[in-house]
Amino acid sequence: MNRILSLLLLLAASTSAFTAYAADDDNSTRKERNYIREGNSLYKEKRYADAEVAYRKALEENAMSDIAMYNLAASLIRQSGTADPNSGNNPMAEAQQLLQGLTQSSRDMQIVENAFYNLGNMAFNQQQYEQAINMYKGALRKNPDNDKARENLRLAQLKRQEQQNQDQNQDKKDQDQQGDKEKNEKPKDQQPPQQQQGGISDANAAKILKTMENEENATRRKVQELKKKEEESSRRRTGNQW
Incomplete structure (x- = not known):
């Protein structure tokens, strides 16, 4: 990393050349x-x-x-170091805006370069390697x-490849973890029914229900027979009266 940072020179070397030009x-x-x-x-x-x-x-x-x-x-960059240009009123944001404007408007090729x-x-310092690659290509x-x-x-291209490999490995890791989780956690409606110890099975429960139904039908028949007998007895008593 120190070697990389040492190669990322800022603006001081080129300022004196612009002094004569101005x-x-x-x-x-x-x-x-x-x-x-x-x-x-002063610089x-x-x-x-x-x-x-x-x-x-x-x-x-x-x-x-x-x-x-x-x-x-150049002076703004020297005051802000490697700070994030998107953080509030950081001088790096204005420096970036100035340089971007010069790449589009300046007629001096050395300034544009x-x-x-x-x-x-x-x-590069913000780990935005794709953008860094485009800017270096612009200079070349x-x-x-x-x-x-x-x-x-070349360094930015290597760092971009490293970043992409890390992202791919992380995506694969996330997919593997998700797959393992789905295997271990079946939905409730797909889980086999659990029979508690000492409980009754489905077959036994069906037998009990059938027995209760038969007993209920038998009781209903007895009630109907008793009711019929009471009605017949009542008619006989009524018929003997004068």
Whole structure:
């Protein structure tokens, strides 16, 4: 892991090259160039928050300054380290937005290349390996000789494969556990009936019910016979009266 992190360089190495570019740009204003120079000096002293202020002042002079945007992103990244860009007001989120904008709008291929490269580093540090791969490929399209982007691309591809293997193994493990659970736990309506010790079987229960039914029928017949005899006796007594 230390070797991987050591290869994921951020933006400091490329900032000084942009300093000369900004100073010679005919479309920049003197104040803009001065603020960028000031920011670069502060950046080299690792005073990243102060450098951020200077780069923002440069953007106030020229809101379309690619150099100021890129160097501002550099100062923001240095202040946030490897923190998650999605966590609240983390400076990394703004840095990511600035770099993404530069990949789409900047006409300077070196800026675009470095923006892609550092977006790849940010994605790698967040274990978003698919996105990191796409960003490194973007950097290599702008400069096929970017050896750092190529090496980081290979690392990201290896980490993506490792991540996919882990996900597949976890899915298989979950499926096996679910299968074992289904084997051990049959639904209640599929479980064989349990006969309690000392209870009666289904056959014995049927015999008892049949016996009770026969006794009930016999009792019913006796009641009917007694009722019939009482009716006949009543008619005879009524017939003898004058």
